[in-house]
Amino acid sequence: MTDSLTSAPPRPVWVVDRWSETRALEEAEDRAVSQPAAEGAVAIETRSLNVYYGDVHAIKDVSLKFYRHEITALIGPSGCGKSTYLRSLNRMNDTIPTARTTGQILLDGVDVGRPDVDVWALRKRVGMVWQRPNPFNKSIYENVAFAPRFHGVRKKKDLDEIVERSLRAAALWDEVKDRLHESALGLSGGQQQRLVIARALAVEPEILLLDEPASSLDPVSTAKIEELLFELKKRYTIIIVTHNMQQAARISDRTAFFLNGELIEYADTKTIFTRPSRKETEDYVSGRFG
């Protein structure tokens, strides 16, 4: 597993069977998850992570561990670096010419921040969803089948299966099963956002990064997304940026509070919202600034 990331060029092989494997694992895990997540396995971790945009020091020495099958919320005032931090986890910052990253990003104990890491394999394992739904100008089916196709799935039957499974997992299947070949751009905002989640799930990532996934949606769609995330955390590790304190409190297991590029406090969500140890955190969660 660790080697698959460091040996760069050979494209990742699609393992169709992984799903049924995970299904078996899942049941075992379900039992585990129902107990309070004390100190589970670390899914991804940063050590002394710094991100610069030119001269702007956007992330300052952040060390954080994210645990498997948990939802971790990243909160903080606008411009504090939440999106930047999230983007560094799947190296999407590489696509920004001015961005420079130092420190370590450990996935399965491998530093995926290293230049020789296969970022495509990394991004397949760490999926991402943005604030504004960004479906491709293709049919619903093709949106979901897009990534599996270039990750090597060719047979129509396999693709059909992946598309249905991903759409079901994103709680969208029933709404779109009769219009799979219509344009994705005809869906509502909330449906588009779930489609984008389905698209990310189609590559079977281990970690899902969500940057304010519900902030452009109406309350009903938001509730659906939240419900969905709750369902998804059984199988995935979820890291979510949100400006909505209630949302963070409702859905997350742990919360990290950022301020001016620094990690101020990281603890159980309950602790953060009821008895934070830092004054800045208390001010922020109680709405006194930000």
Next chain:
Amino acid sequence: MEAHPLIAGRRTREGFRDRLGYAATLLSVAVILVAVAAIYLFVFSRGLATFFVNHVNVLDFLFGTEWRPTLTESEGGPKFGVLPFIVGSFIVTFFSALIAGPIGIGAAIFMTEIAPSWGRKLMQPVIEILVGIPSVVYGFTGLTLIVPFLREHAGGLGFGLLAGILVLAVMILPTVTSISVDALSAVPPEIKAGSYALGATRWQTIWRILMRASAPGFVTAVIFGMARAFGEALAVQMVIGNGKNMPTSLLEPASTITTVITMNMGNTVAGSVENNVLWSLALLLLLMSTVFIFAVRWVGRRGRLMSR
């Protein structure tokens, strides 16, 4: 009682300026409309005179392959078959677009996606220069470089359709490139990011996302290039050889609708049938350019529908 501040004041002066601005812009529009209407009216009336006044048969005109305007009546003339020129126009337009399309789109991809920093810095001025070069310079360069080259390496005189195609391809390249660049730049960055975040490489993103999203823009680019190629007279006239017969190979001298007009306009008397026939050719050009414009609009509308 004091006047209310919203009602009193410089109302009349502002109102006057308002009306003046309105009148000025309206006048500009009127000038344009009158110019366009005049061109259409004039070309239509002269162009149709060939058929209604001089009684040239429309079918003989459009599908005749013999162009012999000076043949006397006793010899069975004059003959005004313009099919060879129509064919010539379409051939040079089609093939020059065939060459310039892929190259222009390729250059656009390079400029926007592969090397956006220096690629664009270098290519943008190059393209602007290419657009600004007068067509006589293209023709002259073609005459000096392409024609001798073809004579040596492809056989024949060097003058002919192929020379015209090559000159036109270079001429329309900047048009195709710059419109393609616009199309590619219009793809929202978050769509690209979405593709990268799924583990797509740059090429996969270009091929499967960008090319597809920009396809209507590429079509528009090629149609604009074709419109320019179809209408270009001078540069083509200098290298095409101006043969009057139906072309049978790309190396043979030929003519296009535009080159026939520019070659013959000075040698005919206004009002004569020879002159009116040239107006009929101009009418054909006008109709074709109208078709190009509508094609572009249609593609644009389809593109918008698709990307909604």
